[in-house]
Amino acid sequence: MDIKPLAASFRDEGNFVYKKDGIVYRQINKGFTSDYLSLMESGLYDSLISDKYIVNHDEMPINYAADKRSADIILKPEQIEFITYPYEWCFSQLKDAALLTLEVCMQSIEYGMILKDSSAYNIQFHKGRAIFIDTGSFSKYEEGGKWEGYQQFCKHFLSPLLLISKVNIQLSNLLKVYIDGVPLDLTSRLLPVKSWLSWSIFAHIHAHSISQNMYSDKGSKSSSIKKISKVGILGLLNSLHSAISNLQWKIPKTEWGDYYNNTNYSSNSSFEKKNIVLSMAQKITPSLTVDLGANDGLYSRIVAETGSMVISADIDPVAVESNYIKSKGDTKTNIIPIIQDLTNPSASIGWAHSERESLKSRSSTGVDLVMSLALVHHIAISNNVPFYKIAQYFSKLGEHLLIEFIPKSDSQVKKMLSSRKDIFTEYSIEYFELEFQKFYELMDKVKILNSERTLFLMKSKVYL
């Protein structure tokens, strides 16, 4: 009997999430069940389920509890196979998560409830869409009361979305540093002057930030804060909803945005590469695949059609955005696009270095296949990482590896070497195979017709 509380679930004394024998459960403690019962009995839960806004759950017998002395109700929620974090999402993923949070909150109010908090970590991507996972986040709404999640919403969602849309896409990385959302005074400072002319940005960011600074050293007397009517709360939520719905991200031309039109494949070899990838994937029949350097998910889709769930990771936010737009609403394949810089992948951060997990610890069931197509030359040449170290890292990420080797004679690699000194004397297919076989057993090797490139399928000797 192996019980592990989830490192991120400790701030609410009324309920928490844990893993028992690899399955995630939520324990609601004695004395804290009235909100949950209202959620179920008011009709709110059924309404959210029918809209597919929230994870469904089953109630379990008490022997599933993590701590039987304090437990009252145990829930087994729909399991999320691979957790992703807001700082890994592209613009539209963050926008959809924000709008979902507001819609859940607005619907809750109709049933006499409200969201206690509006953390971006309450949302996950599951079966191609955003879904709300924090069943313990609902509390009874009494007219006159404030919305406790307002400040958090502005920091977790509104701030980064405005910064991406109006300043620069790279600012989404601020969510890695500020894991409780971007501080409003920073956002206010970074937004352009003309943002002061927008009513909603002025109110929710600029005025909000000034108000925070003004009252930061005064305690609050609850009598001095006016009551807020129900229409006021709905108006506030509505205002945030319109502000975010209207945000657009003008997609810049990045080096990867137009990739598939500019590569050096003859259309024959691209067709052949797709076939080879498909047949190699079919040999493995993976349940969970991680596609590194996936760009807009072209090859992720091919593997996803074999039935695998695919985490489609790329460093370029334009490519990830394009991938997400394509996969949204596609019910046949299960793809989750995320932004990852492989030379600096998501680390373990948050309280005690463990609240938010690193990329390689993320999967509970294990990664069956790692794909690395048209990628290794970037890491080896642009980043000077030796084959040995690449093989060592990849071999710990997943059980099998489908990898493409691109030699120096290829035009893309020639371009890379044209602006730097060629110190890569050991960059060759023979050396590549030699180093990788220290960590892998070779299963298959196929040269792509009409190109210089070779695809390999390998099995890790060290993956647990």
Add this chain to the structure above:
Amino acid sequence: MVNLPRLGTNKMKIIKANFFLSILIWLILSKNSLAYLDPGTGSLIIQSTIAAVAGAFYTIKLYWFQIRKFISKVLNKKRNID
């Protein structure tokens, strides 16, 4: 169909502009502290102010279309009778 003014008309813009200019003036004239010990209080206070305004806009938005539809119907009936 009679064309009634939409929400984004000049009148509405002037009301919005006046409102947030007055908030701006109020904020600038108030004393300013830079300590960041507790942002919670400030958030609550601004929330009640924004909610009051946003609530008013929301109510108008909710009822605006109903009012518009009703007036259109009445005016159309008059036209048909003439």
